[in-house]
Amino acid sequence: MPGARTSPTLRRALTDVEDFSATLVPGYRLRPYQLPAARAIIASVLGREGRQFAVVFSRQAGKDELLAQVVAFLLVRHARRGGNVVVAAPTFRPQVALSRDRLLNRLRCNPLTAGLTTVHDGYVVQVGRASARFLSASPGANARGQTADLLLVANEAQDIEPDVWDAVFDPMAASTNATTLFLGTVWSRQTLLARQMRFLRGQEARDGGRERLWLVPWVEVAAELPAYGARVRARIDQLGPTHPFIRTEYCLEELDGEGGLFPPHRLVQMAGDHPRRHRAEPGRRYALLLDVAGEEEAGTGPRAFDDAARRDSTALT
Template sequence: MINRLRPYQKEIAIAVLESVFYHKGGTFSVEIARQGGKNELSAQMELLLLTLFMSSSKNLIKCAPTFKPQALISMARLKDRLNDAGFYNIWTAEQGYIIKLGYCRAVFLSAEHSSNVVGNTAHLLLEIDESQDIDKDKYSKDFKPMGSTTNVTTVHYGTAWDDTTLLEEVKQHNLELERKDGIKRHFRYDWQEVAKYNPDYLSYIEAEKERLGENHPLFRTQYCLLPIQGGGGLFDNQQKAQLQGKHPRMHRPQKGRT
């Protein structure tokens, strides 16, 4: 099934699965333009791990900012891939958030503030979906420890937003490590890379660029994967500078002037 992935998806899968199989405990950050196939990549890796470890009582865990709809969407995709692979009527669902193949489980959890997830263990893989939308403290307190006794491989998926997010923090740390040892831990594929393999996607992006403008924050973050600097405020530093002038500050409106 991995052979059906696009080249940029394969590059990520090879790095992640090597870390899993050789028990390296790597942490990866993955930025793929919106609708570029990150969830398909995730489901394909989950399918492979469930298949290879179906005789073992081990877990892989995937969390998302919300259970409904985000985690449920990931569950549905994995079920489809299991069926495609011939496991229809073989895999089972448990408790509304677990998919089981043999003895191996894929556990899907919410990363909302109110979610109670402590106590789960990630043996094979820990996936953080839409990492830019997950609270840093929630991740550090509840999810990161899930792999502490297993040296689990962790993958953060998402798109850019601003320079304060969990994903951006992991990304910058990975880039720093890569500068030291040359090992690639951060993977980034913007809309141009995705469009090489999907003409329909290219048509959609061109329409979005026309609709929003290529400098619109949503286009820049979701498709160009360029984070907003300065914590995601309404104006970036360049725009703030353009608003500055040499006129004195006024504390009240002046009569007859606008």
């Protein structure tokens, strides 16, 4: 909150996101590979540059932590002046709720913002006059009418329908030309995330390489977190380096499989990690089940928010 009486340490924390993270959220301090993207996003917001960015980290490497701390930094900086951040995710539960709760935790774990942080209507996190609104990008969600004048975010953008984003969310930044951030996992060329990555690569090429896209595969994370590297190597040994899950989630490679019966993300959902059996075990019964084009019934609880659950499909198990 610039202008308030603060120590030099706190003034630095409100100027640079690395100091903010180290001083106010020391238990979740941002790692070196997270900082370049965080700084560029914040600079664009503070400078009202209206730039677009994409951040793609290997699985469990901290993209959501980066998002939480960038949003926390912006809310603190704009607590007196005001401003809105809009964060969209494919489903409200669990994805939107998890992002909201992570931001709340980071804001409440330090004395500077704990007393200023409130929650409204279950989806609005407020710090002073600044707010972050967490919205579902499910096709059936009622998300229209919001305005993002600080930052507009598509989290897990690979699972957000491009038509929904273009019609419902992108206009939220139109009147302000707010900075826009896409985060997610690489799948195929058909996703919203892949589309934006291609666009940003083209922009980087045209303006001399000004960075807009950050890709951090598992080997870069492992260089700073040896335990992470050991875990991923074990998964590679188990599944093989060409497994779709390894190639997309850890190596950040697009799979060109949309032309087949099952797109890459469906193949990953169908794959199991149980040991393969080449023959029946004595004394056990086995069943071959065929469900022809049967739509899953409406679920309850968190499953009801999963758009992938209700589809016409034929299943052989």
